[in-house]
Amino acid sequence: MKITLLSRSFRQIILVTIIASGLLMSATVKAELPTAQQIASKMKIGWNLGNVLEATWVPRNSFGSTTQRTIDSVKVAGFNTVRLPVAWFYHSDTITSKIDVAWLANVKKVVDYCMNDSMYVIMNAHWDKGWLENRVNLANKDTVNARQKRYWTQIANYFKNYNDHLLFAGANEPNVSDATGMSVLLSYHQTFINAVRATGGNNSSRTLVIQGPSTDITATNNLMNKMPVDSIANRLIVEVHYYTPWNFCGLNGDASWGNMFYYWGKGNHSTTDATRNSTWGEESDMDKYLGWMKTKFVDKGIPVIIGEYGAFRRTLSPPSDQALHNASIKAYYRYFVMAAMNRGIITYCWDTGGVFNFSTGQTKDTDVLSSIMQGAKDAITGTPVALNDVALELYPNPFTTSFNLKIDNPNELIRISIFDMLGKQVEVIGHSAINSLFTFGSSLKPNMYIVQITGKNWTKTFKVIKK
Numbered sequence: 001m002k003i004t005l006l007s008r009s010f011r012q013i014i015l016v017t018i019i020a021s022g023l024l025m026s027a028t029v030k031a032e033l034p035t036a037q038q039i040a041s042k043m044k045i046g047w048n049l050g051n052v053l054e055a056t057w058v059p060r061n062s063f064g065s066t067t068q069r070t071i072d073s074v075k076v077a078g079f080n081t082v083r084l085p086v087a088w089f090y091h092s093d094t095i096t097s098k099i100d101v102a103w104l105a106n107v108k109k110v111v112d113y114c115m116n117d118s119m120y121v122i123m124n125a126h127w128d129k130g131w132l133e134n135r136v137n138l139a140n141k142d143t144v145n146a147r148q149k150r151y152w153t154q155i156a157n158y159f160k161n162y163n164d165h166l167l168f169a170g171a172n173e174p175n176v177s178d179a180t181g182m183s184v185l186l187s188y189h190q191t192f193i194n195a196v197r198a199t200g201g202n203n204s205s206r207t208l209v210i211q212g213p214s215t216d217i218t219a220t221n222n223l224m225n226k227m228p229v230d231s232i233a234n235r236l237i238v239e240v241h242y243y244t245p246w247n248f249c250g251l252n253g254d255a256s257w258g259n260m261f262y263y264w265g266k267g268n269h270s271t272t273d274a275t276r277n278s279t280w281g282e283e284s285d286m287d288k289y290l291g292w293m294k295t296k297f298v299d300k301g302i303p304v305i306i307g308e309y310g311a312f313r314r315t316l317s318p319p320s321d322q323a324l325h326n327a328s329i330k331a332y333y334r335y336f337v338m339a340a341m342n343r344g345i346i347t348y349c350w351d352t353g354g355v356f357n358f359s360t361g362q363t364k365d366t367d368v369l370s371s372i373m374q375g376a377k378d379a380i381t382g383t384p385v386a387l388n389d390v391a392l393e394l395y396p397n398p399f400t401t402s403f404n405l406k407i408d409n410p411n412e413l414i415r416i417s418i419f420d421m422l423g424k425q426v427e428v429i430g431h432s433a434i435n436s437l438f439t440f441g442s443s444l445k446p447n448m449y450i451v452q453i454t455g456k457n458w459t460k461t462f463k464v465i466k467k
Helices: 008-029 036-040 068-077 101-116 138-158 179-198 217-223 283-296 322-341 366-379
Strands: 045-048 081-084 120-124 166-169 208-211 236-242 304-309 346-349 385-387 390-395 403-407 413-420 425-430 437-440 447-455 458-466
Touching (some): 036 236, 045 304, 045 366, 068 101, 081 101, 081 346, 101 138, 138 179, 208 304, 217 236, 322 366, 390 458, 425 437
Parallel strands (some): 045 081, 045 346, 208 236, 236 304, 304 346
Antiparallel strands (some): 385 390, 390 403, 413 447, 447 458
8 A cells, every 4th residue: 555645834735724614614604693674574472571580579590480381371372572571780799790690590491481482582681770770871871881791791691502583682761861861871782782792603693672762752753863883784673662641551540740541542432431531642642653663763674672561450440430441451452563563563562470370371361462462463464475585574455544565675675566457557666765664555546456576586466455
């Protein structure tokens, strides 16, 4: 057998080539996680595990009686995304900001329950004794930013290998009411984003959720006029909350500024208990406020979630009308979910054990649950379609005023054309005007139409009916 020896220099060249090839292969194998728009298009109806992981009134490292059965029940009911409010300050050394390892493991258990059911999970930093929420000001800016960096570096490293179904949210309801507070809040968001991205791996492209000032829609519409900088495009979601009108949704006693409302919505006003009828915040206001978020963010390709919403049932005594109040609660949930979804906004109902029993998973409030699911059905009557890695949803269909087209990757579309039944083109939207969610068809007369969506090397048509 003849053996040929290679020269030392030639062997070094081969070694360098092998190493370079391995590095190239690693870079090729590592794939970016989907964009925020792609993820948002799959997150349909959301639910909060409230007063559990964020509870600072229970022993440290306790997360109650939540089990896999709890999350299974939520999934079976029709939800496919869960928001996990979490306290970190309460479970850390307040000097070093080192989070208890046991607490990280407990949070992981609940995240894994959701992952086992293929749920999308938003894990946040909640109120947590107000270490960030109540300190959005110049005096505390440096201290809070330092703690924000330490917390999210630990959290992001711990959950680095989770896939795109896990999203991080940097705060909850940061108390901001003016431009100065907004600038401080943006610095907290920037620190959160930078800390997560610096941990690398899947966190380099993980979708992150940032909160509007006080998560209030009006304040967010007025004050949040720029986004923090991210090292990767299209990976941010904006969060606001909705408990409007508070007189109906949560006020538990008459106040100097206003009284409780027991009755809400079209057809649900009392003639005998008229002082308890809602005088604002009904359907038209709901449409207006949600419309602001659609215009300001969704239409520009930035997804929006309503991280919390709810209207809490009261027990009334005569002459107040319990049945009419119950009907108002149902109407609120149903209309809100429909109105938000019709604008491409994802909703997460707030639940602290009133809708589901967290120990057994049993449904406790079938009225609220059925109203949420009916609202979703009212909004989404179209069928999602995936073509060449582009997910499309057209809804509602039939429609009465206008319909929506939701697209997870609008850059792949060339144009959208609408034809009447005689083949005449009645409307066309060019590439530059196409975004991730837009509304059209308002100028059409009642009839059947063909919507033709043209992408790169493919075309898809839908029949739509305007009633």
